[in-house]
Amino acid sequence: MAEIYGGCQFCTVWLGEEDATTERAFELIRSMASGSHFEDWSCFSQEFLASLEVHRGSKRELEACILSYSGLLEPLQGLFERPWWSRSWTVQELIFPRLVMVKCGRHEIDWHEISQAHGTLEIHLDRCCAHFRDYLSVEDDHSLYIFDHAFSSVDLLRLDYQDQKLPGAEPHDMIYILALNRKRKASDPRDKVCAFLSLSPPDVRETLRADYDADLVDCYAWPTIHDIRQSRSLGALSHALRYEERANLPSWVPDWSRLSDDDDLQVDRMDIYDLFDAAKGSPAMFSRKERTLSLWGTRQQTILTVGDSVDFGTDDTKISVLQSWFNLWQRIQKCGASVGGDSDSAIPFLRTLMLDTFQPFKQVEHRPGLIEGPTRAHPQDYKACQQWWALACAKNTFAPDLNMEPGPEATLMRSVRQSIDLSMGNQLFFITEGDFIGLGPRTTRVGDAVWIACGGNMPLILRPAEESNSGSSDWQPRYALVGDCYVDGCMDGEAADGLGNDPVEVRIV
Structure with missing residues (x-):
């Protein structure tokens, strides 16, 4: 074809x-x-x-x-x-x-x-x-x-x-192509991979062949393993996020057969993964044995508290959930920041809501408000977020810009709101045992562990898996992948020192 x-x-x-x-x-x-x-x-x-x-x-x-x-x-x-x-x-x-x-x-x-x-x-x-x-x-x-x-x-x-076709242009990774086409349909689930082989880089086409006798786990796992091997990064694991278990697929293998709207947010967030460096530039260390993926990294914290989930409801519902998250965070603070206050003491919380990123609007003649790609947030972005937070809490609505007169301030508030709406979609606020705060998948639970793995630009949330052979001599704990997450204060290598000395093997099933 x-x-x-x-x-x-x-x-x-x-x-x-x-x-x-x-x-x-x-x-x-x-x-x-x-x-x-x-x-x-x-x-x-x-x-x-x-x-x-x-x-x-x-x-x-x-x-x-x-x-x-x-x-x-x-x-x-x-x-x-x-x-x-x-x-x-x-x-x-x-x-x-x-x-x-x-x-x-x-x-x-x-x-x-x-x-x-x-x-x-x-x-x-x-x-x-x-x-x-x-x-x-x-x-x-x-x-x-x-x-x-x-x-x-x-x-x-x-x-x-x-x-x-232009000189020097690089083809897209296969993972990117599969993610963009995730909601397309196929009569055979293997075609969710095989149908896009022709669009993939030459090394993929030369290595992977359409094999309809192959096990579905191998078919869906191959792009992830190949991407980790080629990029030395764990970004491909972001696409394994799902909100219900798939018994025949390991937790680290993306379910490319899913047609859920939830996956649209994962595509939107592909651009922010490379903005972080939680593992401080260390290359991925991994091995695969059948259904088990072994990574090497350091366990950081256990999650002790999770907030309410943000459903796709009204703007009033969203702001009430965010205010409840703020109150959870305030309990571990000594600064006494108030809900809706615009003091700098609230910046760690707001920075977490933003995932420390910002989707800027560039004012261009004839095309006002043109969205550019996401960037790491700057001090002026935090200031704008403080402004939005104060207005949102005062008016008790997630979208205070809707009733503002058109102008630069309304454009800025809309930019902040849309940036936060994107970052917090399907996310859950959590607090760890060390009082770190973060956002993770909405399936995050109390007792989940935060790990930083070699090659991971973002930390991973792992959940202890049920074990059946814990009495064997070579037994090691196994985990299910919940997803990657944002942890404030850990996104630029601050907690990665253990990776260079003695990383620990963690087995994901």
Whole structure:
């Protein structure tokens, strides 16, 4: 398949026969691709826009108006929920050819035009047209999500692959490719790996072959072991995080067959792993024996307290959970920081909420609020976070920026809020026996252990596993991997001295 599409200059993607909404979907994409503001999209009639103006002063009347016009963006959902967008093997049709045409029934559109339409979301959605999104129904907001979810990862891979043709360009790691395509479907679970071999670096294609007689554990474990061996880093273990046990897979092996929305956050957090250096630059030391992965490292602390989990609820729910976390932390402090206070004494807590990272907004002419990649936080970011925390607690809402007048302060508060929202998603606040605080996976429990392993940019949370052969002469304790974590004061090698002297073997099953 790779040879076929690799030598192809032009490809037509067939989505199937058209339905009653297809024509409107193509019209909408073209109007979005023009770069216009939301109110200029083809689906929004002048009558709808006039109704918004009339009822804007009354929340009840505005909600009734929006409800009466619900479904304006539904054609997008119908087009981007077609099976082609979710199949594992279809990615190659798009990645390799230089030119791609998307066809549905008698309608067709160039891929580049769809890419421009998606760029409109990036430019307008959370910036100049952010207020307009408040006027969309839940159904229409979901339609935008479907479009973004179906298109973004595959377009990113396509652009990256075209860039790789340039001199000196490096191909993406296989783990990265698998993570981006994690929610694609396959009839055989092995295809969640095999379907992407052609997109992987040459050393992967030369070593790993599609073998449908292979054990699923070996098929899913191979990319992790290969990545650790090549990178000398444990970053691949981040993708093993899961929220329910999979009996036939060891805890350190990613379950690539999962289709859960929870994994979207892991993809979002891939960019921050290399910002830390908990193991102080030490290369990974590891060995694998069947279902057991041995790492070498140092045990740091046992977790004594965990906070409430943050569900995807309302902004008011989020702020109440964060305030409860703050109160837990305050009990171990002697400084007496107050909830919502803007003194420097609260910085360790706020730094932990941020994972000591920041997703900055760059003010660019014609593209205000353009998001750049995450960076380590700076003093001015902590100051902005203090400002947000004081406002959020005073107004008792996670999003105090929503009612602020447009301007630099509102943009900054939105930036802080979105950065924290990303960092704390599916995370749980914890305190260790040594009064260290951190954020770990929401499955973190009291009694879990924090380890720093050679090659780990972030500490690992490990849980003692149930043992059946503890009486044997060569018995060693075994652990289940819970996931990596942020521990304030341990992210830049401060606790890594033991790694260079006498690291301890830890067996993960």
